[in-house]
Amino acid sequence: MDAIGYWQPCQVTRHSGCICSSSPEGAIGNGNYWTGEAQSDMRIGTIKLDNNLILAPMAGVTDRPFRQLCRRLGAGLAVSEMISSNKTLWGSRKTIRRLDFNGEPGPVAVQIVGSEPAAMARAARMNADNGAQIIDINMGCPAKKVCKADAGSALLRNESLVADIIGAVVAAVDIPVTLKIRTGWDKQSRNGTRIARIAKQEGISALAVHGRTRACGFAGSAEYETIRNIKQSVDLPVIANGDIDTPEKALQVLRSTGADGLMIGRAAQGRPWVFREIAHYIETGEHLAHPTPEQVGELLCEHLQNLYSFYGTKQGVRVARKHIAWYSKRQQNSILFRQKINTTDSADQQLLLIRQFFIQPGGERGVAA
Ligand SMILES: Cc1cc2nc3c(=O)[nH]c(=O)nc-3n(C[C@H](O)[C@H](O)[C@H](O)COP(=O)(O)O)c2cc1C
16 A cells, blocks of 8 residues: 555544554444443533544644644644743744644644733633634643743642632633643642642633653653542543553553543654554554555655745754654664754755655665554
């Protein structure tokens, strides 16, 4: 099957890129998970999602080209990079780009970050006026710069401010508002359950929980039991997040947490098709074949072309480097390839080297994973 054909919807699930080998009958009969613990009709307020797999907001990663790619390859929702509530930054090139949802399939979900209720309310309104259909409040970011300004996960230490911010944002817009949190500031003060109740009370429509405290950073494993406790303590759609990187893990997290949906971040880097792999496995109990290196190469070239037109060639080439590293890291001989490709500032050369590595017969790489 050629690269284009690989990403076409299949007859079994209609997921893009399915090359499922099972018969439709067999697949449907084989453990359709949506009829079990998970909900097939994931809703955020009045908005129905295509499925319950959500691309996590990642600053510097989930720009419009990447969100569009993940949506095309099976994500039911893709949340934007965070946008500061600080009005003075809204005119910056960086924020203007982050506010660009041109051509993006709905629902458009925009994450806002800040620490003052009035400013957060104003940011929510600005984004709603600009086309956002869901506002997500960031109370999970562990970055020092963000926490020093008492925003992101630092807010978890101040429950009354959490209530004030949520209340102000919910009152400011007539679109659903979601909240993203960690399980608490540190292991001694895990208050995710209390935050969830506040969220419900103040009108949040869905809650995403990264199963780590702020102090944990990205160390250790995500605490799915804490997510389960949060889910059990509140009548809200809960989205489990943290370390979900395979179809099996996705199914296990859905089952063990009882969550309504899953949020996937790092596993989508260089592997935006992870959503359709997970969706297909959950629906059918079958694994999709991995894309071949040629198919990965074609997809990467397309992704890069979109980055060049979104950022302009000069910046696009620089932004592309991290994506190239992620796409190629599972291939053999990728270290040499990356060393070579990182020396070029030319978009044409970047594309040529990718074709030589991934696509040309005899290219020195191994299989995609
Ligand atoms: C590069 C990077 C940038 C991130 N930026 C944000 C952000 O802007 N807002 C946010 O709420 N979380 C952010 N996160 C956290 C992710 O949304 C997610 O909660 C975390 O990566 C855990 O999920 P994962 O194990 O699937 O990656 C970021 C994570 C990474 C790796």
